[in-house]
Amino acid sequence: MRWIRRLLAVSFLLLVLFFVFSKSLNEPQKNEFLSPTPTPTATPLSSFSFAIISDIHSDYQSLQKSLNKIRADGAEFIIVAGDLTTVGNKKELARVKDILERSGLDYYVIPGNHDLWSTKSGEDPFREVFGQDYQSFQKGQIKFILVNNGDGLVGVDEAQEKWLKRELVDCPKLYCLVFAHMPLNHSLLAHVMGEDNSRVASQAARLVKELVGAKVRELFAGHIHYLSSYELDGLKTTTDGAIYTDKGNQPARFLEVSVSLPEVKLEKKRVWVE
Numbered sequence: 001m002r003w004i005r006r007l008l009a010v011s012f013l014l015l016v017l018f019f020v021f022s023k024s025l026n027e028p029q030k031n032e033f034l035s036p037t038p039t040p041t042a043t044p045l046s047s048f049s050f051a052i053i054s055d056i057h058s059d060y061q062s063l064q065k066s067l068n069k070i071r072a073d074g075a076e077f078i079i080v081a082g083d084l085t086t087v088g089n090k091k092e093l094a095r096v097k098d099i100l101e102r103s104g105l106d107y108y109v110i111p112g113n114h115d116l117w118s119t120k121s122g123e124d125p126f127r128e129v130f131g132q133d134y135q136s137f138q139k140g141q142i143k144f145i146l147v148n149n150g151d152g153l154v155g156v157d158e159a160q161e162k163w164l165k166r167e168l169v170d171c172p173k174l175y176c177l178v179f180a181h182m183p184l185n186h187s188l189l190a191h192v193m194g195e196d197n198s199r200v201a202s203q204a205a206r207l208v209k210e211l212v213g214a215k216v217r218e219l220f221a222g223h224i225h226y227l228s229s230y231e232l233d234g235l236k237t238t239t240d241g242a243i244y245t246d247k248g249n250q251p252a253r254f255l256e257v258s259v260s261l262p263e264v265k266l267e268k269k270r271v272w273v274e
Helices: 002-026 060-072 090-102 125-130 158-168 198-213
Strands: 048-053 077-081 106-110 135-139 142-146 175-180 218-221 227-232 235-240 252-260 265-273
Touching: 048 060, 060 090, 060 252, 060 265, 077 175, 077 218, 090 125, 106 135, 106 142, 142 158, 158 198, 198 235, 235 252
Parallel strands: 048 077, 077 106, 142 175, 175 218, 218 235
Antiparallel strands: 048 252, 135 142, 227 235, 252 265
16 A cells, blocks of 8 residues: 555656646746837827918808818818907807818817907807917927917906916927917007907017017917017017908918927918919
């Protein structure tokens, strides 16, 4: 009986050794000369383009032609810098929104002075149709800040001023672009923010200093119906023309901006639509 127990013990030992050996053969062997598997990284943001339009003044036909051109040129989104309408009633605003929606393009909108003419106590057609009248969004390292300065007697109200200060905090480390309906300054034209109100004009001058101090790269605006680029008081400003054709006496015109990455570089193209 003793020899049977010894045989069983030896057999069990051999069985254990067999399993240990076979497992070691099946395990992947480490090789110090092989490179480790790389950690997946986020796909870098590709270069893109966007369009800036303004001063539509309910010229729906010119708006549609401009959107067709923008879509054909491959722009990723549109920023509408105010004056979508003639008098800012809900019907006009809804018509413009419908055209923008049907274009299939992403869009961001702020009001101009014409869009606020129908605003009364307790009524705000622009917000009823579009939901918000100032906003920001970020695409990679580029921050887009859309400011509502369309009311010539109010300028930028207190709540929006506080919001803007918070938005500007991270601009020194980002590439910030600001969009407004009215230019904050101009060397030749008085058709700017504060043209009819000295208090608002003082606010515009203060905003220029704040944007420059926050290292904002450029301000884009509408309102003057003219394509131009200039720098005044340290603030680089570009105006985008107008979609309104003045009964066909001038073509619709707007800006397309191409953004090259990873080193941010803007290339601005002036577009006329016949």
